[in-house]
Amino acid sequence: MTTENRTTHTVPTEDRGWQLLLVPVAIGSLVAFTLGLYGGLHEGTGVAINIAGFADHPAPTGAVKVTLATGAGVFALVQIASAMVMYGKIPNVSAPPWSGSLHRWSGRIAFLLAVPVAVHCLYAAGFKAYDTRILLHSLLGCLFFGAFAAKMLGLRREGLPAWALPVLGGVLFTALIGLWWTTAVRFFGTFGSPLPF
Amino acid sequence: MARNGPLVTLAAGGVLAGGLLVANVINTADEPDADQAVAASEQADAEPTETTEPAPAPAETDEPEQADAETAEAQPANNADPVTYVGWVDGGGTSVAIVINGDEATAYVCDGITEAWLTGTAGAGELSLTGDDGELTASYNENYATGEAVVNGQIQRFTIDYVAPPEGLYQVADTIVGGAEVDGGWIVLPDGRQIGVLTVGADSQPAPELDLETGQVTVADTTITADRVGGAE
Numbered sequence: 001m002t003t004e005n006r007t008t009h010t011v012p013t014e015d016r017g018w019q020l021l022l023v024p025v026a027i028g029s030l031v032a033f034t035l036g037l038y039g040g041l042h043e044g045t046g047v048a049i050n051i052a053g054f055a056d057h058p059a060p061t062g063a064v065k066v067t068l069a070t071g072a073g074v075f076a077l078v079q080i081a082s083a084m085v086m087y088g089k090i091p092n093v094s095a096p097p098w099s100g101s102l103h104r105w106s107g108r109i110a111f112l113l114a115v116p117v118a119v120h121c122l123y124a125a126g127f128k129a130y131d132t133r134i135l136l137h138s139l140l141g142c143l144f145f146g147a148f149a150a151k152m153l154g155l156r157r158e159g160l161p162a163w164a165l166p167v168l169g170g171v172l173f174t175a176l177i178g179l180w181w182t183t184a185v186r187f188f189g190t191f192g193s194p195l196p197f
Numbered sequence: 198m199a200r201n202g203p204l205v206t207l208a209a210g211g212v213l214a215g216g217l218l219v220a221n222v223i224n225t226a227d228e229p230d231a232d233q234a235v236a237a238s239e240q241a242d243a244e245p246t247e248t249t250e251p252a253p254a255p256a257e258t259d260e261p262e263q264a265d266a267e268t269a270e271a272q273p274a275n276n277a278d279p280v281t282y283v284g285w286v287d288g289g290g291t292s293v294a295i296v297i298n299g300d301e302a303t304a305y306v307c308d309g310i311t312e313a314w315l316t317g318t319a320g321a322g323e324l325s326l327t328g329d330d331g332e333l334t335a336s337y338n339e340n341y342a343t344g345e346a347v348v349n350g351q352i353q354r355f356t357i358d359y360v361a362p363p364e365g366l367y368q369v370a371d372t373i374v375g376g377a378e379v380d381g382g383w384i385v386l387p388d389g390r391q392i393g394v395l396t397v398g399a400d401s402q403p404a405p406e407l408d409l410e411t412g413q414v415t416v417a418d419t420t421i422t423a424d425r426v427g428g429a430e
């Protein structure tokens with residue numbers, strides 16, 4: 001159906017482009033829902049494997065998670081900066097040829113840094129709603145990975161509306177910073193730097 | 198080909214997450230986990246105690262003893278007044294609080310994720326405590342307590358300092374609107390850090406920060422009040 005439309009040009013691309021997002025967004029929603037469901041049904045074990053290192057820190061697991069999450073946040077800033085350059089949003093800066101690679105690889109690194117943190121959250125704690133901060137954190141965690149799946153799947157589609165990737169990317173950035181804000185900031189307040197020095 | 202990049206990224210994340218999850222499951226299955234294995238192997242001779250009930254707070258804050266509380270600071274070895282020691286285990290990661298009230302003592306061992314309440318007897322500078330998740334032995338004087346805790350299969354040595362309020366050990370056991378049971382413990386350290394776990398129904402979480410002025414904490418939009426074990430003054 002979609003292919004037919006595209007080849008016959010009966011409908012302008014701008015008008016039907018959003019339909020290309022339906023499947024990616026549906027799958028993304030499914031991912032988010034599945035994470036929330038698993039987090040809600042799985043009884044939090046309270047413990048999980050220590051990811052690595054930081055043995056001397058008073059809260060070693062938290063320190064590892066906060067460090068990974070902060071790393072993901074830094075790469076997320078690179079994401080925003082590189083995207084703004086690529087979209088010509090920064091005056092007098094034209095996108096260098098490597099800006100696409102920078103954007104892709106900073107995104108991959110940010111995502112892969114966030115995965116172990118999320119696995120630990122899901123396994124040791126689960127989806128919780130005992131106060132607003134934790135509810136927000138749980139919701140944003142599900143949203144982040146759902147939106148990430150939707151964006152990755154959307155990227156493979158030709159003819160997306162111009163707003164699609166910026167909106168998905170904006171959701172990802174907002175969710176990631178929200179996740180960091182609802183936990184890591186509290187950790188800094190309690191323990192100071194997560195790094196052992 | 199480039200179009201498959203995002204799929205590869207997704208797959209890499211999925212593989213990483215799956216691998217970590219499997220490692221978690223295997224790891225937690227191998228380790229003698231808190232509730233059953235350790236309790237069975239190391240505590241066959243321990244006194245049977247309630248599984249879910251934390252140790253009761255030994256003293257009400259408004260008991261007549263309160264008048265003498267200030268002298269307790271100078272003479273913590275005096276059995277008449279509860280004394281509290283808090284601090285980290287050697288190497289950090291887990292905090293310990295011990296409250297001695299006469300010839301009874303309560304200890305709380307917590308790393309912010311897991312917790313153990315231990316109770317037992319104290320006298321002549323020695324104490325020996327047990328609970329469902331472990332045991333603790335220590336010697337103490339007016340300045341510090343030093344000893345060893347075995348909790349969830351881990352042996353941890355500690356030397357912790359005598360403290361005065363508001364530092365110390367706080368506890369709450371309450372039922373909030375909706376019928377959820379709330380159990381919580383907090384160790385308030387001399388630098389103001391709070392390490393604790395709050396259990397609402399079946400869910401245990403790092404405890405939200407306690408207001409030390411009022412002892413209040415908000416759980417699921419309900420304000421509950423924690424008591425300082427051994428009295429507030």
